[in-house]
Amino acid sequence: MRTMTYSQAIYETMREEMARDPNVVLIGEDVGAFGGVWGVSGDLVTLYGEDRVRDTPISETAIVGAGLGAAMVGLRPIIEIMFGDFMPVAGDQLVNQVAKARYMSGGKAKIPLTIRVTTGAPGSAAAQHSQSPEGWFMNVPGLKVAVPATAADAMGLLRTAIRGEDPVLFFEHKMLYAVQGEVPDDADHATPFGEAVVRREGRDLTLVAIGGMLPMAMQAAQTLAGEGIEVEVVDPRTLVPLDKETILASVRKTSRLIIAHEAHKRLGPGAEIAAMVAEEGIGSLDGPIMRVAARNVPLPYSPDLERFVLPQVEDIVEAARGLVGYRL
Amino acid sequence: MRTMTYSQAIYETMREEMARDPNVVLIGEDVGAFGGVWGVSGDLVTLYGEDRVRDTPISETAIVGAGLGAAMVGLRPIIEIMFGDFMPVAGDQLVNQVAKARYMSGGKAKIPLTIRVTTGAPGSAAAQHSQSPEGWFMNVPGLKVAVPATAADAMGLLRTAIRGEDPVLFFEHKMLYAVQGEVPDDADHATPFGEAVVRREGRDLTLVAIGGMLPMAMQAAQTLAGEGIEVEVVDPRTLVPLDKETILASVRKTSRLIIAHEAHKRLGPGAEIAAMVAEEGIGSLDGPIMRVAARNVPLPYSPDLERFVLPQVEDIVEAARGLVGYRL
């Protein structure tokens, strides 16, 4: 085991996969000399050259489309979109081209395309630089959606994405970049998609925490443990495919469910998890399914307003207390 | 009361509102001489001139952005996007500009902008011309989402949208255009947003049917009535704002819920309704919340495949039978 930051884990994975396979390239705005606006790509351009680490114009549609076309004829492009907020600028390529290319071709196309996107509010970045788009494309069949919450998963899921044959939206939470974590030494460490992990066992309630919410969830669980409430924290790791079984099994055990994500509450990814459990696991529920998420307003600039809009540890704690006290 | 098609109701509303207010304009691809690809705008260009009924280049980003800018300085544009599938081509303007302009300005901007979009599968139009994007923008605060299912609501909701001060995504289901319906004579007939309507009363289960699914829901209810199952059909009419109360009240009465929509099941609009009820109305449920929706694959071209992927009347009937038989 090594210890490194979430950001380093992503960098190392890219570096290793680029060393391993000449068809792996990195394409995005300022991924070269600048080293990536979030510093993730670092010195990759000096290691692999401007040919394989391409700075692009500010042309998200062309960037994503080029990644798709390149993937169709043999490259394994990694695309970097510096803020998830900009995904709609490339909306058509993501929704109508990348997601559907394989199906429309009758299952012939192979699209080994990894789209790295940052997500979450970095703090007072306001409405166009703070969004969490994890759910925006879940209603569009054909894409896979990864939401790594630890350094090890950032590495393992990214490697799976790069070596796989399907397009992946890989969401990197800005506030996790600096978080340290243990990472396996195995140079082939890959995390399968569709396998959730229980981060903490508990009998009283199930807390599904998505991406950047994991640290907050663990903190809330700590606090609640102090009050005798044992929380089971489940990290889905990928939203598409979704590991229903692990979530349902936990709910069968705890009979209570809270879903926490930073995306807005209305039709955020938690809605699908809640709806799935309400359909397939309602029998084991002893209370309402709660969602702790951002309120349904654009992200404001003011720190005071932003804090009110975004989900906080206390929001999880309160929801848990209420739920445990609830009687159907 | 007059009888007319859903399509005529939309046409008449536009014609009347354009006569009433010179600031109302129609902008879109082939809305002029062509009369709209779906024939909805008809002769409006001959009535109001090319100045107020503008054929545009194939430039969805510019069309939506122009509508926004024009709305900011006093026009009340109606934008037509010929297929909802093309909304992602204008993704940034919809998600980051139109939806947020008011909030980002501190609540100062008024955006009287109506975006008319067609939705649903017209039959063998394949993956890029058959989608139901009603849910795609529900996670983006700032937009209102209307899903009229009858001629009267098409007229009433459109009038509310045109006369209102907020941006509205107005989804017109292609298969409803030719459906006849009664429409009030009142030239000011307007349907408020956020008020669902019970289309059929029933004690055994609540069936929330969105947009194009309403006729199928009524048909299914008919069949089920024959088996002694009384279905209460609820038409939400708008998804944002959502009339939770009418839905919750119905569920309190029937204790069973099925949500039907043509959008894909995974994180389709039904997921939010299911999650909302699972949070606010779970106590009154006697069974799982079912969703009858398109399967999670792109829409195929073949009629046989397409029929399998899209929700059918029988799917609703079966779900209802199963649910009524269910014991928690």
Next chain:
Amino acid sequence: MSETPYTTEMLLDLYHQMALVREFELRAINERRAGLIPGFIHSCVGQEATAVGACAALASDDVITSTHRGHGHLIAKGGEPRYMMAELAARTTGYCGGKGGSLHMTDFSLGILGANGIVAGGIPIATGAALAFQQKREPRVALAFFGDGATNEGAFHEALNLAGLWKLPAIFFCENNLYGEGTPQDKQAAVTDLAVRAEGYAMPGVTVDGNDVLAVYEATKTAADRARRGDGPTLIVAKTYRQRGHYEGDPMVYRSRAEMDDWKQHDPVPDFRVRLLAEFGVSESEITGVEGRVQAALDEAVAFAAASPKPEPETALAGVYADTHDGLVF
């Protein structure tokens, strides 16, 4: 009879393909009326010379992206009428097993990266293929077909800028048929000469008679050679005309009969036939021989499609992912 660089074999092959495209469209239209074909058709009748001339200048391992009006492009790039007709008929034997239809026919083995239902949607994709060829040092070219209307989409601009900036081996082939659906080209673009836009992307902009298959061939050949030399992309604007409606059933209220009749006088297929006889000394019998083979091929294609099985409903769930997650509905 003029001196010519073209062999009779090549000339007849060009004519064969043009006739095949024309006949394919007419048959498809009939079979749609007859009920064999469930979906919409955007026919390219009148635009055979652009598709055939352009693809004739490409190597078999070069690639194209096509459009909603793509049957001609596909046939010209080697697509087989039988598999195309089967796809239109939504059969398992079709190019996409019935999942794609007219708008999405694809055959990677032929370098056909896909038709597209989104105007301008294929342009960035072809650009990406060209990027891969440059990266892998492969002497291959990617050609994007698109219409005049597509040049007003942002995707066109971003892709051409990227290709010009990186000197990618790409060809941007605009079929200017004067209309985008019901809206004339001069009501869509601020400029009528679309080739001038090339200057903004530091690439040559060439305008050519799109109804002259040899002129199209030459222009595309020059662009392909240039691309292979590493000198970068070219924008070709081929002037042509859509003889039929935007889609089959289009009332065409937006244009005059006179205009349409006028253009029928410059019909690329019969025009080329006349030239073959008059200018290139090809014999009538050679031509009728080709025409006979075209008819036979399409009789066979229609029969093949009609006889092919329809897909089993459950197979709709396959083809989403390349791995074990395929077919699961989560």
Next chain:
Amino acid sequence: MSETPYTTEMLLDLYHQMALVREFELRAINERRAGLIPGFIHSCVGQEATAVGACAALASDDVITSTHRGHGHLIAKGGEPRYMMAELAARTTGYCGGKGGSLHMTDFSLGILGANGIVAGGIPIATGAALAFQQKREPRVALAFFGDGATNEGAFHEALNLAGLWKLPAIFFCENNLYGEGTPQDKQAAVTDLAVRAEGYAMPGVTVDGNDVLAVYEATKTAADRARRGDGPTLIVAKTYRQRGHYEGDPMVYRSRAEMDDWKQHDPVPDFRVRLLAEFGVSESEITGVEGRVQAALDEAVAFAAASPKPEPETALAGVYADTHDGLVF
């Protein structure tokens, strides 16, 4: 002292605004370090002449859309430093009540339709405003500010085509500061002379020294007159330089100190000061008077911002809709 069409009053006013922009940026940077300002700042230090020269050529009821580097545009269009500083400090008295911040400052009463956090995002919006003016037969003009990098976004292309096609009263003002974040302009656009792109939209493309406030003023005035006459839009490309980082804190590894020092020799604010004295016979005392007022205005602005209340958390829910649905969280 040369003959000049400019009154001393106008010249001093231009200098006043340029000095105000420069000083506003420097103060904002300090106040951010000091903790008054929570968010990021993309300063326009070195680009004062473009903002001031362009807006000086507009009428008060003309409108602009701005960018992430928009403080100069806002001040030049009449924005008051106190309300701007208050917005940066996220106070209720700010232009957006603390909801927008640097990237989204807006004041419709001043014709400021909003800064924008999306590159090229404001260009279609300005185009729409111009459409409304044409429609309502109002003699007003809409000007969109954007950077060189923005010219490679599809939104730029679609909007300019629409404006050129409809001859809208719009001005597309490109501040070419040679970089988009860390990537030089010649690694982003296939052409270095961005003005050539205007030809593709049937509008004039004008290149101007963006560090010469009078040259910018004249070019914009000509474009505005043209637009008001109904002759359509103009693309203006103003060459300038971003003296500081893309954002405050940018390590600027992507450019050389030599290049930066070089450009400091063409600093628009001191350069204009020199010209006022030498070329236009403005007196030192008049200039120092202006400079005194600038300092005073910013002392006041900072004090005003610091003294203003922070918003109540619950007010975050307001401002989404214009009707009774506002504030509801459904």
